[in-house]
Amino acid sequence: xxxxxSQFDEVRLDHVSRDFGTLNxxxxxxxxxxxxxxxxxxxxxxxxxxxxxxxxxxxxPVTGGSIWLDKSRVDTLKPEERGFGMxxxxxxxxxxxxxxxxxxxxxxxxxxxxxxxxxxxxEALALVRLQGQEHKLPGxxxxxxxxxxAIARAIVIxxxxxxxxxxxxxxxxxxxxxxxxxxRRIHNELGATTIxxxxxxxxxxxxxxxxxxxxxxxxxxxxxxxxxxxxPAHLDVADFMGFRNKLKGKVISNHGGHAVIDVExxxxxxxxxxxLPVGTSAFVAIxxxxxxxxxxxxxxxxxxxxxxxxxxxxxxxxxxSSQGADFVFRSHHSVEPGGSIHLTVADERxxxxxxxx
Amino acid sequence: MHSTFHASQHGPxxxxxxxxxxxxxxxxxxxxxxxxxxxxxIYPFAFGLVLSFEPxxxxxxxxxxxxxxxxxxxxxETIAKTLWLSVPTTLIxxxxxxxxxxxxxxxxxxxxxxxxxxxxxxxxxxxxxEGLLNYLxxxxxxxxxxxxxxxxxxxxxxxxxYWGVFISLLLTGFPFxxxxxxxxxxxxxxxxxxxxxxxxxxxxxxxxxVYLPLLMPGFAITFCLSFVQAFSVFPxxxxxxxxxxxxxxxxxxxxxxxxxxxxxxxxxxxxxxxGFVQLAIVVAVLASRGLFYRGPxxxxxx
Amino acid sequence: MIRxxxxxxxxxxxxxxxxxxxxxxxxFAMIGTVITSSFGxxxxxxxxxxxxxxxxxxxxxxxxxxxxxxxxxxxxxxLVVLISGVLGVTxxxxxxxxxxxGKRLVMLLFLLPLLIPPITFGIPLATVLYQTGLAGTFWGVxxxxxxPTVPFVIxxxxxxxxxxxxxxxxxxxVFGANTFKLFIHVxxxxxxxxxxxxxxxxxxxxxxxxxLTFLVAGPTSQTLVVALYYAVFAAGVRAVQSIDAMAVIxxxxxxxxxxxxxxxxxxxxxxxxxxxxxxx
Numbered sequence: 001x002x003x004x005x006s007q008f009d010e011v012r013l014d015h016v017s018r019d020f021g022t023l024n025x026x027x028x029x030x031x032x033x034x035x036x037x038x039x040x041x042x043x044x045x046x047x048x049x050x051x052x053x054x055x056x057x058x059x060x061p062v063t064g065g066s067i068w069l070d071k072s073r074v075d076t077l078k079p080e081e082r083g084f085g086m087x088x089x090x091x092x093x094x095x096x097x098x099x100x101x102x103x104x105x106x107x108x109x110x111x112x113x114x115x116x117x118x119x120x121x122x123e124a125l126a127l128v129r130l131q132g133q134e135h136k137l138p139g140x141x142x143x144x145x146x147x148x149x150a151i152a153r154a155i156v157i158x159x160x161x162x163x164x165x166x167x168x169x170x171x172x173x174x175x176x177x178x179x180x181x182x183x184r185r186i187h188n189e190l191g192a193t194t195i196x197x198x199x200x201x202x203x204x205x206x207x208x209x210x211x212x213x214x215x216x217x218x219x220x221x222x223x224x225x226x227x228x229x230x231x232p233a234h235l236d237v238a239d240f241m242g243f244r245n246k247l248k249g250k251v252i253s254n255h256g257g258h259a260v261i262d263v264e265x266x267x268x269x270x271x272x273x274x275x276l277p278v279g280t281s282a283f284v285a286i287x288x289x290x291x292x293x294x295x296x297x298x299x300x301x302x303x304x305x306x307x308x309x310x311x312x313x314x315x316x317x318x319x320x321s322s323q324g325a326d327f328v329f330r331s332h333h334s335v336e337p338g339g340s341i342h343l344t345v346a347d348e349r350x351x352x353x354x355x356x357x
Numbered sequence: 358m359h360s361t362f363h364a365s366q367h368g369p370x371x372x373x374x375x376x377x378x379x380x381x382x383x384x385x386x387x388x389x390x391x392x393x394x395x396x397x398x399i400y401p402f403a404f405g406l407v408l409s410f411e412p413x414x415x416x417x418x419x420x421x422x423x424x425x426x427x428x429x430x431x432x433x434e435t436i437a438k439t440l441w442l443s444v445p446t447t448l449i450x451x452x453x454x455x456x457x458x459x460x461x462x463x464x465x466x467x468x469x470x471x472x473x474x475x476x477x478x479x480x481x482x483x484x485x486x487e488g489l490l491n492y493l494x495x496x497x498x499x500x501x502x503x504x505x506x507x508x509x510x511x512x513x514x515x516x517x518x519y520w521g522v523f524i525s526l527l528l529t530g531f532p533f534x535x536x537x538x539x540x541x542x543x544x545x546x547x548x549x550x551x552x553x554x555x556x557x558x559x560x561x562x563x564x565x566x567v568y569l570p571l572l573m574p575g576f577a578i579t580f581c582l583s584f585v586q587a588f589s590v591f592p593x594x595x596x597x598x599x600x601x602x603x604x605x606x607x608x609x610x611x612x613x614x615x616x617x618x619x620x621x622x623x624x625x626x627x628x629x630x631x632g633f634v635q636l637a638i639v640v641a642v643l644a645s646r647g648l649f650y651r652g653p654x655x656x657x658x659x
Numbered sequence: 660m661i662r663x664x665x666x667x668x669x670x671x672x673x674x675x676x677x678x679x680x681x682x683x684x685x686x687f688a689m690i691g692t693v694i695t696s697s698f699g700x701x702x703x704x705x706x707x708x709x710x711x712x713x714x715x716x717x718x719x720x721x722x723x724x725x726x727x728x729x730x731x732x733x734x735x736x737x738l739v740v741l742i743s744g745v746l747g748v749t750x751x752x753x754x755x756x757x758x759x760x761g762k763r764l765v766m767l768l769f770l771l772p773l774l775i776p777p778i779t780f781g782i783p784l785a786t787v788l789y790q791t792g793l794a795g796t797f798w799g800v801x802x803x804x805x806x807p808t809v810p811f812v813i814x815x816x817x818x819x820x821x822x823x824x825x826x827x828x829x830x831x832x833v834f835g836a837n838t839f840k841l842f843i844h845v846x847x848x849x850x851x852x853x854x855x856x857x858x859x860x861x862x863x864x865x866x867x868x869x870x871l872t873f874l875v876a877g878p879t880s881q882t883l884v885v886a887l888y889y890a891v892f893a894a895g896v897r898a899v900q901s902i903d904a905m906a907v908i909x910x911x912x913x914x915x916x917x918x919x920x921x922x923x924x925x926x927x928x929x930x931x932x933x934x935x936x937x938x939x
Contacts, residue, residue, distance in 0.1 A: 059829050079832040086833045092826035096848045109835030379759030390750035390809050397806050398772050405783030460675045479917045481867035483888045487906050491692040589776030608778045621786045628782040
């Protein structure tokens with residue numbers, strides 16, 4: 001592959017903030033991204049992840065802090081002077097230009113010589129496997145093909161940094177998996193430093209080298225996919241990582257991070273992720289996969305089944321405890337709605353967080 | 358990882374604060390056009406209003422123009438004469454336009470019909486007046502046809518009286534009213550009519566209980582715009598009517614004050630009265646609009 | 660769509676079409692009278708003229724100095740189209756892309772000249788132009804005609820600009836386009852159909868704009884429609900056929916542009932696009 005990416009060592013966000021309005025505000029975001037890294041910005045809508053990306057691209061001005069590409073400051077530059085590549089959520093292809101012209105747009109703006117431009121466009125077309133479609137207009141392409149054009153357009157200019165703003169959110173489920181693999185492949189081939197914004201933790205987990213979880217314009221946790229998946233630092237991060245069941249209880253004991261929580265008479269042992277004084281209120285976080293049906297008695301939590309859905313290999317149900325806590329469980333056999341069940345969980349699968357309120 | 362919160366070293370600059378409120382270089386693009394209209398539209402109106410209180414005869418009171426207007430039947434009667442032309446023609450145009458719009462809505466190729474109807478608007482009132490002078494004349498094709506059919510024995514007098522202006526207002530006003538009505542009628546989701554039909558409503562009931570309530574605000578606006586056009590009738594009132602008699606409309610009075618008596622103060626006063634009468638009728642119609650349903654007319658998705 | 664097939668409904672439909680037919684018949688007959696007369700030698704008390712000729716056209720041309728009038732008309736129309744395009748498209752862009760305090764007031768400023776009939780605001784406008792000495796001049800006519808056309812372009816262009824995704828502009832920026840290149844390579848090609856349509860409509864409207872030109876024009880700054888008015892007003896001075904020939908020339912200049920315009924716009928737009936706005 002001859003698409004050669006500009007050389008640099010790191011992109012650095014230094015106490016970046018955006019003060020305006022309550023929504024889309026950023027508070028003191030600092031982050032360093034090394035060359036070749038694939039970083040995902042993850043969070044619910046309104047958390048500031050797209051704002052961060054737009055600040056880096058220059059589409060939104062920052063009101064505090066600075067952004068650096070090695071030793072040169074870029075946050076004072078206009079977007080057209082930064083030279084980054086960007087893939088937009090709805091692709092933002094130029095509707096009046098064909099595939100070739102769309103991909104070549106950035107090169108044309110840079111005044112690249114004709115022969116070189118054609119060669120680079122051909123390479124980009126090959127990379128995203130769009131040969132033969134090059135004279136079509138965006139309106140004549142499928143969603144997946146438009147996505148490939150948008151990616152080719154961003155990488156053909158050989159940018160130091162590729163920004164992707166929820167690029168898969170407009171695709172249907174099957175195509176999303178396919179394009180996810182494509183993005184991974186292209187990243188492996190080119191090694192382009194990439195910042196990828198998404199609200200889908202599966203995407204972030206499967207694509208990124210490092211995940212940055214944002215909430216209310218602040219960074220909540222940064223780590224590898226494995227770290228975030230197994231050891232979320234806060235309850236909201238855990239929620240995002242699939243710990244859908246959050247049961248409120250009281251701390252009975254806490255020894256070196258191994259705490260025991262009483263939830264409606266049932267006792268859960270688990271790993272305390274935060275400071276948990278005995279007697280305080282706390283949350284037990286459990287993935288639906290880890291809740292197992294068991295026999296009555298012992299330490300099991302008693303609940304009433306509300307709904308049960310067939311999902312192919314297994315059943316997914318919702319249940320409510322006698323005290324009114326709702327949770328989600330999975331089961332290999334069906335249970336009757338309205339029936340009583342008993343649920344248990346392995347100690348190493350339980351995380352315990354302080355009750356922030 | 359830095360997650361500590363510390364105050365940013367420097368607050369937003371003035372430019373950033375203006376941009377946050379929507380004032381940036383792009384917003385400034387509105388300035389040339391806005392400035393132009395303030396200069397050539399707002400300022401003349403304000404100027405005319407002030408001028409209308411400064412009569413040509415400097416000894417007269419500041420209200421002299423207005424008291425003269427309402428004391429002189431030759432002047433104040435122009436309001437009634439103009440209304441007598443504009444209200445009936447606007448109503449006729451609207452009552453004709455509604456059933457036709459409902460019919461045309463079903464047509465697959467509306468383009469040819471609308472293109473024909475747009476002709477009198479594009480040609481303008483002067484040309485329509487000139488054409489009608491030929492067509493409505495005692496030897497014109499209309500009178501000839503009517504006599505040939507045997508409907509009349511001798512030519513009907515349609516020129517240089519009320520009817521000449523009346524007909525020209527129908528000819529130029531109908532297409533305008535119709536195209537506006539059509540745009541409102543086609544803006545209503547046909548699924549609403551289908552829903553009413555499945556619930557047992559007949560054609561008249563569907564019109565009366567579904568379309569009419571949804572269309573009333575649109576019809577009110579159509580009436581206002583058509584009326585305002587008709588009220589400002591000028592060339593056809595001069596060319597086809599009796600500009601010294603029954604079709605001495607208010608715009609003729611204003612024109613004569615300005616360009617025959619060179620009394621710009623009086624002319625401004627008449628223009629202000631003309632604007633005020635139009636405004637009064639429009640406000641009255643739009644105020645009654647508050648009695649009707651106002652909101653999306655395209656079903657749930659609207 | 661629901662179609663009734665009862666006898667009553669059919670009668671109703673027939674009546675409606677009869678009214679439309681009657682209207683169109685009279686319209687065409689009216690236009691036909693003018694054209695027939697302009698080619699007729701003597702036409703008194705008969706269905707058709709006694710003979711046919713084209714000499715009225717040459718006499719109208721010299722009697723009414725149509726050469727000069729047409730040149731002035733095209734200069735006025737050309738300048739009005741150009742200036743209202745520049746002022747209108749830029750303002751429409753700002754209004755389509757930005758929210759700012761006072762925007763509703765600015766929109767009202769652009770709506771009023773379209774809602775208030777020209778004769779109402781034309782008299783105060785003419786008064787001001789006479790005070791400044793602009794009235795009677797070529798530029799006075801251009802300025803007066805711009806008052807309704809600038810808002811017209813703005814109101815036609817706003818929805819057109821709004822439908823272009825701002826992300827496309829952001830993409831052009833990110834990929835290295837400065838303001839000028841953004842305009843040339845992205846905005847202009849995307850907006851061209853809308854600009855073309857709105858300017859063609861301005862052109863047709865300005866050719867036919869009688870009141871404003873009439874109120875501010877002097878002897879050397881008359882457009883064709885005003886010259887036609889004076890000719891009809893002073894009927895009896897010239898031969899009727901001569902005036903009719905002039906009317907046909909006027910119709911031809913208007914209709915050629917109308918035909919061009921109809922290739923690009925829906926005819927209903929000539930009335931409704933700008934007039935629909937206050938409904939919301």
